[in-house]
Amino acid sequence: MKPTTVHAILWALLVGLILLLLSTSGRWWWWWTSEPFATRPGSLPGPSLMEMSTQALDSAPTTSEVKNFYKQLLVFTADDIQKQATTGLRILADMRNRLYGQRDFRANLKAEDFLADWPSWMPPLDMTMKEPVPTVDEAVTAEVRILAYLQKNFPQESLVDEQTGSTLRNIVDDFGYRFVFVKGVENTQLRDDFLRQPLLKDWVNPAARA
Numbered sequence: 001m002k003p004t005t006v007h008a009i010l011w012a013l014l015v016g017l018i019l020l021l022l023s024t025s026g027r028w029w030w031w032w033t034s035e036p037f038a039t040r041p042g043s044l045p046g047p048s049l050m051e052m053s054t055q056a057l058d059s060a061p062t063t064s065e066v067k068n069f070y071k072q073l074l075v076f077t078a079d080d081i082q083k084q085a086t087t088g089l090r091i092l093a094d095m096r097n098r099l100y101g102q103r104d105f106r107a108n109l110k111a112e113d114f115l116a117d118w119p120s121w122m123p124p125l126d127m128t129m130k131e132p133v134p135t136v137d138e139a140v141t142a143e144v145r146i147l148a149y150l151q152k153n154f155p156q157e158s159l160v161d162e163q164t165g166s167t168l169r170n171i172v173d174d175f176g177y178r179f180v181f182v183k184g185v186e187n188t189q190l191r192d193d194f195l196r197q198p199l200l201k202d203w204v205n206p207a208a209r210a
Contacts, residue, residue, distance in 0.1 A: 060148040063167050069142040069149075070171055071123050074178075075131050076139035078114035087136060087207050094206035095143050096180055098199050099150075099172065101191035105179050113178060121170050136207050143206075146171065147199040154195060 061069060073091070080088030089105075096103060118125055125131060134142070154168055176188030 060152040061145045063149075066146055066149040066167065066171070067122055069145045070175075071125075072134040072138055073142040073146065074114060075125075076134045076136070076142075078111070079133045081111045081114060088139065090206040090209055091139055091143050092179055094203075095147065095175070098147060099190060099194070100176065100180055100188070103180055106182055108182070109179060116178075119170065119174055121167065140205055140207050144200065144203070147203075151195070151199045 073095075077088030077092055080086075093105075096105070115125065150168060150171070172190065173188050177183040181188050
C-alpha cells in the first residue's frame with residue numbers, strides 16, 4: 001500500500017474519531033445541563049415572576065368587588081382596634097405607606113373613626129345587627145386586592161368614572177381622610193413616586209410581622 005494512501009486512511013480515521021467525540025460530548029453536555037434541572041427537587045415548571053405579576057394585575061378585582069374588599073378591610077380593622085390589638089393597624093400602615101409614603105396616622109384618630117361617616121358609594125353597613133368580622137387572612141387579601149385594583153386602573157382613572165364619582169379617587173380620599181390626613185386642613189396627597197414602581201413591590205404580609 002502506498003504511503004499516501006495510508007496517510008489518507010489515517011487522516012480519515014482521525015477526522016471520524018474527532019467527529020464522533022464531538023457528537024458524544026455534545027449529548028453528555030445536553031444531558032448534564034438539562035436532565036438534572038428537570039429532575040431537581042423543588043424545580044417545578046411554571047410561569048416566570050414577570051408572568052405572575054402580569055397575571056396578578058389581570059386578575060385585579062372589578063369595581064363592585066373592590067368596594068366589598070374595602071368594606072372588609074374597614075370592618076376587620078374596626079373590630080381589631082376595639083380589641084386593642086395591633087394587627088389591623090399594621091395592615092393599614094402598610095397600605096398607608098404604599099399610597100402616601102412614610103407617614104403617621106393622624107394624631108386625632110379614634111377607634112370610632114374606623115367606621116364613621118360611612119361612604120354612600122360603599123355597600124351599606126347593616127346597622128340592625130353586628131357585621132360579620134372578616135378573618136385576618138381576608139383582611140390581608142383585601143389590602144392586596146385593593147392595591148392591585150389601583151395599580152391596574154389608576155392610570156386610566158378618567159375612563160372608569162361612575163355616576164357616584166371615581167371609585168379610585170373615592171378610595172384614595174376616604175382612606176386618606178379616615179386614617180392619615182385632617183379633612184378641611186390637608187388634602188390627600190399620593191407619594192411622589194406613586195405608580196413609578198409596582199404598589200405591591202417587596203410586599204410582605206403585614207399581619208405576620210412581629
